[in-house]
Amino acid sequence: MILDAAGPGSRPSALRRAAALVWLPIIVAAAYLGQPRLPVTPLAVVATAVACLGWVVMGARLERPGWDAGGLVATATGGCLMSALAGSWSTSVAFCFVAVGAAGARLPRWPAVALTAATSLTLALTIANGELVPSLLVTLGLVSAMLIGMSRRDARRRAEEQELARAAETRATEEHARAAALAERARIARDLHDVLAHSLSALAVQLQGARLMLQRDGAPADTVAQIERAHRLATEGLAEARRAVHALRSEPVDLPTALRALAADHAGATLDLADDLPEVSPEARDTLVRTAQEALSNARRHAPGAPVTVRLRRTGGDLELEVADVTGVRPEPGTGGYGLVGMAERAALVGARLDAGPTEDGWRVRLTVPVTP
Incomplete structure (x- = not known):
């Protein structure tokens, strides 16, 4: 005994x-x-x-x-x-x-x-x-x-x-997987920079030249306006591509810091963060950040200058992200590009729920992520 x-x-x-x-x-x-x-x-x-x-x-x-x-x-x-x-x-x-x-x-x-x-x-x-x-x-x-x-x-x-x-052994496996993921992120960042960023940069230069030529030749005002809009979209796309390259090459940051940085880059954005935010998995954190980034990009593209509110709060056992503006018209999912589709796919990968659609005075994107203990 x-x-x-x-x-x-x-x-x-x-x-x-x-x-x-x-x-x-x-x-x-x-x-x-x-x-x-x-x-x-x-x-x-x-x-x-x-x-x-x-x-x-x-x-x-x-x-x-x-x-x-x-x-x-x-x-x-x-x-x-x-x-x-x-x-x-x-x-x-x-x-x-x-x-x-x-x-x-x-x-x-x-x-x-x-x-x-x-x-x-x-x-x-x-x-x-x-x-x-x-x-x-x-x-x-x-x-x-x-x-x-x-x-x-x-x-x-x-x-x-x-x-x-x-x-x-588990730590070594995790470090190996993390190193492989970082290498893949670096490769994607290089591809984005070498292909997309260069192409958009060249496109913006060409559109600027076309606008000047049209103004010189006395083209109709609506034609010049369309070229200016295309130039602005190309410039915004270039800025988004550079932000994506920076995000891929930099280390992940905590969720409130990432949202503050996104709100600071968007003129007219207001950030509302709750005090009792729970910890979430890295995948859920990336999904929340990417969704907020895409929603702000859509607001910048479709409702330039409109006030936007980014709100992150806990509702029961879920973490809810809401990005809403007070004016602007959005394309329905499937007709206006792949932004909403990409957000929905990201949400599905982490078991989250995405709701996007018009409100009485604008447009709202809401992402609900379940919080696991």
Whole structure:
């Protein structure tokens, strides 16, 4: 019977510590009521108190230097004295076996051997009266208890080492996956910069030249206005492409910081952040940021200059992002490009719900992301 086989540095749960103390009153009652009966003398009471105190210290597992070893020695000493006063094999011997077994599980090898040897010698001289066979039996029993404690400690240590190895392997796998993801992000950023950004930049230059030529040749005003609008869209697209390249090349930031940066880049945007925002997964965070970015881009494109409100709050077990402006007309999904489609696809990947459509005075995009504990 070993109180706890946890090795040094580990601490059992409160339930296990309480369960270890359950046996204490049972053993004490059996020592005084069973046969042979422990006499009720001052010395026997002192020995019982010492053994019980040591048992309590062992069971409590106080994280103080020397207390655990002191509890083991006190339990073994009190048990030996109680057994000697009983004059024969009795329930009191359980204190000795518990102390020796716990010493094998908790103490270094040689202190555990020393305590086992001292306890064996004391019991051999007091209970077995120096006879060979009883002395050998008590010694073998105590050595077995010590070895069982040592084996349980070694098994616990091996399990902890395996757990640490698995954790290190998991961390290495995560780091490898993160490095691969960063490399892929860098490749996409290069492609965006080399292809899309350069193309949009050249397109903006060409449209600017076309506008100047039309103005020189006296083209109709509506034609010049269309070219100017195309030039503005190309310029905005170039700015969006550069923002996307920057986002791909930079490290992810927390959600409130990212939303503040997006609102600061959009003239007329108002940001409303709740105080009790929960933590979300990196995938959900990226979805919220990209949705806000796309919604602000749509507002800039379709309702330039219109006031926009970006609101992030917690509603029940969900995190809700709302981007709304007070004027402007939007194309219905499927007819005005892939912005809304892309937002819906991102939402579906993280189990979120996207609602986008006109309101009484403008347009609103609402993303509801479930918060997992």
